[in-house]
Amino acid sequence: MPPVTLSRFLIEEERNKKVISADLRFLVEIVSRACKAISIAIGKGGIADVLGQAGSDNIQGEAQKKLDVISNEILLEANEWGGHLAAMASEEMEDPHLIPHRYPKGEYLLVFDPLDGSSNIDVNISVGTIFSVLRCPEGVPAVDDKVFLQPGTQQVCAGFAVYGPTTLLVLTFGDGVQCFTLDREFGHFVLTQENMRIPEDTKEFAINMSNQRFWEPPVQRYVEELLAGKDGPRGKDFNMRWVASMVADVFRILTRGGVFMYPIDAKMKDKGGKLRLMYEANPMAMIVEQAGGAASTGRERILDIRPSALHQRVPVILGSKNEVERVARYHAE
Ligand code: AHM
Ligand code: MG
Secondary structure (H helix, E strand, O other), X not given: OOOOEHHHHHHHHHHHHOOOOHHHHHHHHHHHHHHHHHHHHHHHHHHHOOOOEEEEEOOOOOEEEHHHHHHHHHHHHHHHOOOOEEEEEEOOOOOOEEOOOOOOOOOEEEEEEEEEOHHHHHHOXXXXXXXXXXXXXXXXXXXXXXXXXXXXXXXXXXXXXXXOOOEEEEEEOOOOEEEEEEEOOOOEEEEEEOOOOOOOOOOEEEOOHHHHHHEOHHHHHHHHHHHHHHHOXXXXXXXXXXXXXXXXXXXXXXXXXXXXXXOOEHHHHHHOOOEEHHHHHHHHHHHHHHOOOEEEOOOOEXXXXXXXXXXOEEOEEEEXXXXXXXXXXXXXX
């Protein structure tokens, strides 16, 4: 059997399963091409002077890396001209990016974090791109940030790329989760894992322990029980991993299970959390649920949140179902 390329997979989803439209197929092809370009830019590293600070801040007051800016531009340019989008929004831009008048407009909205985990770029650790696709509501008077404020249940597609030892693209259209690997010689993505499933139980957790003293009591209790291992109430030892690139942590969980937490803490109470709902929490929550896992803020299912702002932040607890449900139960108690 010849390898199934991303193009072939998408054509067959459109033709046989009618899961996607021609425009959505085109959109994903374009995003995958942009991810390839970002992967190449990252791979050049110190040779091409792409590392280090850009000397600017994004709208969230975070210092931008050169590769944050480059990745954002690659995604904008790739997606402007195709006629498949009504608008785009990004972690790196305060307002939505409207499609220039010289190009036709389409029915979809694309939201992305162009380079997730960018604090890891300069130290040669995996980073990635996260994206979410929504439909632009019909008959809206203007395409502005309000058209994006739809709950995660409305996503028609979610995905992320990991730029690690291999470049991976993980995708869902609401019908399971597939993983593609970039074949660097041929320059295309090839289907390498079908229907990824997250085990319901796990012995691995991911959290930034340096924030421990700021967490709320339910998270304190949960992590304390994990750390107590065999001698504690859980009766087994747990291992810990924290890459500090959500894309890499979530990919590990898709591969062998685990629970990922970026809970609300006392330092960021007024911000609502660390991770952004529209282009981090929602796409990851859709992927994790499609793989049989769960995603919650501790108090509610992430995909049910009605967004109030484009750059809204939320607490994120996702991964193996039984663990996420336990953390939610501790919040309820
Ligand atoms: P970014 O989008 O600015 O890179 O921030 C998101 C990243 C996640 O990938 C990761 O889980 C988290 O921030 C790590 O945060 P910390 O450095 O506080 O551990
Ligand atoms: Mg991010």
